[in-house]
Amino acid sequence: MLEAYEGWNARKRMMLFLVSSSFFLILILILSFWLSNDNLRLSAARNLPPSLNHWFGTDWLGRDMFTRTIKGLRLSLAVGAFTSVISVLIATVLGICAATFGKAVDAVISWIIDLFIGMPHLVFMVLICFIAGGGIYGIVLGISLTHWTALARVVRSEVLQAKNAEYIQISKSYGKSAWYIARKHIMPSIFPQIMIGFLLMFPHVILHEAALTFLGFGLSPQTPAIGIILSEAMGHISTGKWWLVVFPGLLLVVVIKSFDSIGEQIRILLEPASSNE
Template sequence: MRLNRRQKTILTVILMGTLLLSVIISGWLLSEERIATNLEIRNSAPSLEHLFGTDWLGRDMLTRTVKGLTLSIGIGLLAATASAIIAITLGVISATMGKVVDSFISWLIDLFLSVPHLVTLILIAFVLGGGIKGVVIGVALTHWPSLTRVIRAEVMQLRAADYIQVSRVLGKSRWWITTKHIVPHLIPQFFVGLLLLFPHAILHEAAVTFLGFGLSAQQPAIGIILSESMRYLSTGMWWLAFFPGFALLVIVRAFDSLGENIRLLIDPHSAHE
């Protein structure tokens, strides 16, 4: 039986959601004993007992990778949520508070988009002293412009809707119209934007941590694992970087696919196909 586009989209959402949930739950359930120092099995190549091999301290790389992904997902989700909240707030304000405010926010969007995210993120994380706080704030303050522009355009279209014009004629305040009519309509865009922001957030978190401006070395983040593995690649321990890096790309692609397919389900132009 051939599946239509909507059925394929729903199936993809279920599969990607299951994959991400399984990684998160596994990160919580895996025992800390498997990442304890055990010099007797250090530098072991991938095997049935240790699928991703072990590192120079005898720690199981599969466990480290899954726990690192869980930590990175949590940080990326927190940062992406903060960024999406900034985006929806500025987008609504820009479209509803007059030309002066709209011009200023549009200028601010162009300013942030003109500078590479990673450069601004590194500067913010460095100023804030790194750590989870620095990374979360840095990602939140650098990833909102694109979503803000989408939200602004959506609100601009909503303002011309008949029911909003009727509310204005009936004397409803700008705040009432915004909270009762506009914001509820933007909730789907908020969640889709959040999911689409996440791949950028987790990749930039890993990049900043890899460069030494993010999380501390005591935390099992993917960026830390990749940074530490660079010193051992020349000795032939390829599995230290390959498996964590590949796992990070799979998770990022899964979130990207999840967000894109949810967008297709919500989009009225494609939802009926």
């Protein structure tokens, strides 16, 4: 009885943490649309420390850092969502193909996965982004082509396990087509893994987008992106303008941690057996 009560309380805490993290991210998106672009215009209020009028202070051009940070996070979230979807699609297609098209295809795809995993992650992203010409296109291509490998292995394993399930063998004995089995049986069984993989991939994508932009391989300097904000602030932090780095960097970490926690909590909630052990 006591164990059941503790398990229920732990589940309630996970749900509360999940809702609070989701609310925080939704609040960031609402604020990014609500805040006026007029706060990004040049003004005489330059290098002001944090105050009630400017929560995150202002930069060397008089732009409100709170507005720049929130709108930069919106861009990071948009790029992260689009890039994560592409990575999930690549992982799902290759994982299913590896598990269903025989040993030869499985060996080739497994070799490609090992090749991508074996290469230095950030160097590979920078190389792809540089070849693609930088910008949003280069970031999306560079990150999406390097973040699918772990999920592809999970999908492959899940499909191999599902193929040997009794209900699929019964479906085959009734003459159901491979497309029917994939659509009605295999896809529903791997969908939770795909969703969890997407949510856990999201924070890594956002962090790497900021890293590529910080290194100068990403978005243009005119774009209000977190990587650009941090990169520009590095030239002013030595003069005592600490707020140019601390607040954007701290908020980026909180957003990444929120997404990571959402994915982890959903994974635990979808696997009650493992969470009770």
